[in-house]
Amino acid sequence: MKMSYKVLIVEDERKIADAIQIYLQPYGYEVYVVEDFTCVETYFAEVNPHLVLLDVNLPYVDGFYLCRKIRESSAVPILFLSARNGDMEKIMGMDSGADDYMTKPFLLEVLHAKVKALLRRTYGELAHVNPSYLQIGELKLGIETLHLCYRDKEVQDLSKNEWKLLHLLMSKPEQVITREECLTALWDDQTFVDDNTLTVNVTRVRKKLRALGLTDVIETKRGIGYQFHSVLVGVAQ
Template sequence: MFKILLIEDDATLFKEIKDRLVDWEYEVFGVKNFQSVMESFAEVHPDLVIIDIQLPKYDGFHWCRMIREHSNVPIAFLSSRDHPTDMVMSMNLGADDFIQKPFHFDVLIAKIQAILRRVYNYSTTTSDLKMWMGATIDLERNRVSNEKGMVELTKNEIFILKLLVERKNKIVSREYLMNLLWDDHRFIGDNTLTVNVNRVRKKLAEIGLGNGIKTMVGQGYSAIEQEEK
């Protein structure tokens, strides 16, 4: 049973969402004190976090930053605000999806299932370990390591790297990446994907792999590796 931490201050909406998710056999937890969300996070150790943007004391963006400092758990935002910058900011902070209020519960369930399937089940059809440029990519633990060290990636970052490495030396289009990363990317601009890829590069650079992902102008990205002779 997946554990979901629902950070929502509207008690009526919280109960409604919780009841629907429990019907789908998810275990749902709330926040006891909105000034100490991280205490609830540490206590629950959730498989997925759903955060409303507008919260007492600090907004959802603040708590997303705090969670990302400690964990790569998938995060989905809820928001009644309809400005595209909110969606872009949430993705740039490392969120996995953005759900607009009001929403149909079937859509909410579908998005939750898509995130959990992508994050926790994608490695069932392939090896949990991949080799690339002398480094080991651990898909289960979201880590990349070589003789220079080890870096941890978020779920989206490891998914991007996985897609590129599986097609190494080939161009993977931006549209293809966005379609797989975000089910509804109508308001996800090219800049959001660029930010995510650059974040992967920055982390890989810490272990000498920063130049491994090339930008193919006007086409997409490619994970470069020289074939053994």
């Protein structure tokens, strides 16, 4: 690994937490395990992890609640670990803002594969250049936060999917990104996703950009997908 990623484990079954920590550490991850479940949010802020492994059944509050709280301020990838394997639980997990969902028991090798995929999708090579933000011209998108800045203006209430969509489009300026690529980037499991949901997310992103004074940055390519115009945010062609 070219950089050391911090992984936070929020799991009250200590044997499972220890097994994951022992397995991941030799690969170069900095692995942190929550000890006190009365202050998970505080510990999350202290660690500032690149990825969270979050159990659903926890003392005091459940993982769905904690996921929503984290999403209020961070775009960090979250992978649910749960003994609940029903479709409704998985839907609740995704609706809470999670990126993926694994049911117990699971193979540590499969968990590691998902961890690598989430880190690659979220940070990619950008993490080796600047781990704090992705910048196109004068527009900055937080890599670990849900913040979007342009000149002296800032939007702090991006949703996870709005952030994912912007990250995808800004990572490939001037390229036409197909709707299929967008759907894959936003949802691992597209079984319950209506195609119109993508259109709604694009509309919301455009609204956030307009709040910063940016219009026509994302162009719809009818029947194909979308294109991010970097020239409109201060990048010369």
